[in-house]
Amino acid sequence: MGEDESGAARIGSAPKRPNVERLRSELDDYMSRQQLRSTEQRRLIIDTFFESQEHMTIDDLLAVVRRSDAKIGYATVYRTMKMLAAGGIAHEHRFGDGFTRYELADDDAHHDHLICEDCGGIEEFEEPLIEELQERIAERYGFTVRDHKHELYGQCRECRMKANAGNNKG
Amino acid sequence: MGEDESGAARIGSAPKRPNVERLRSELDDYMSRQQLRSTEQRRLIIDTFFESQEHMTIDDLLAVVRRSDAKIGYATVYRTMKMLAAGGIAHEHRFGDGFTRYELADDDAHHDHLICEDCGGIEEFEEPLIEELQERIAERYGFTVRDHKHELYGQCRECRMKANAGNNKG
């Protein structure tokens, strides 16, 4: 699978693009159901989030958003992202660097993460067989899985190559 | 759902007890190598940790430790556990409830975790096949795995039974 690297030296190609339109309408439903208001700030933050590459931190989002509206506050971004998480539109991740990161909730194509400890890059992977084994283990324990977290921490291809190049030229 | 499982060896078996003696001597080595001093407080904290059931928080440890020495401070427990982690004697876990938990570093028998969101209970599981698949995925991405995290969040058997009992008698 996915031998296609396209040479692009960046990490972060998703297995599939989430169904943005579906998520948009789920969000609309959620907001009207909960009587949440659509403000200029929220629209801006949400659009930014939907258009951005995945795994944005609050600071990432705030930086982008402030290019359009310089006086948006931290709290508004925090609250908006919490709202998206509560509505099932975004997933929160804590990858261990102290920041909460957000990604679109792509329920149809669940994926897990490879986190490079050198460059901070995040790649995604899918492995249905693991999910299946996981489910079997849970059953064995009488455990009902509601959510799971599977993360591999280490060194990505580029960082390894960089490290090797450095060693060789020494 | 059934709980009977034929097949597949001992997926659900409880992991073996870490080799405490080996860890003790590794710790001794580490401390003398790093010229770390063996104080009364450290001895108490370390003994408590080695004897305790796994996944203790700082507060858990402090509570126990203070029964023997009421004036031990938070900072000392934090620092001692950091030392154990740095020396490879303990592993730190962040299961999402805001507290760091510690367990003995049992390198021979790696295990992952089932976390009950209702009662906070933590069970352990081993599944070598998952580890293997994981490694294959990493290879596919040119990724070098240094560490990983595999956690299932949900409801444990007891909590499910409790919940069902409650529903039935209503």
Place this chain on the structure above:
DNA sequence: ATCGCTGCAAATGGTTTGCATTATG
């Protein structure tokens, strides 16, 4: 006698919250 360790209190830092103000439905 060094120099690491302890305990306290103060600092850190990402996140949350109280409140007066603004703006949506």
Place this chain on the structure above:
DNA sequence: CATAATGCAAACCATTTGCAGCGAT
């Protein structure tokens, strides 16, 4: 208009750190 949302600053809270005195080597 009622009331939800904003922005600021203060509060939170687990964890870390500075420092003066203590104690291990």
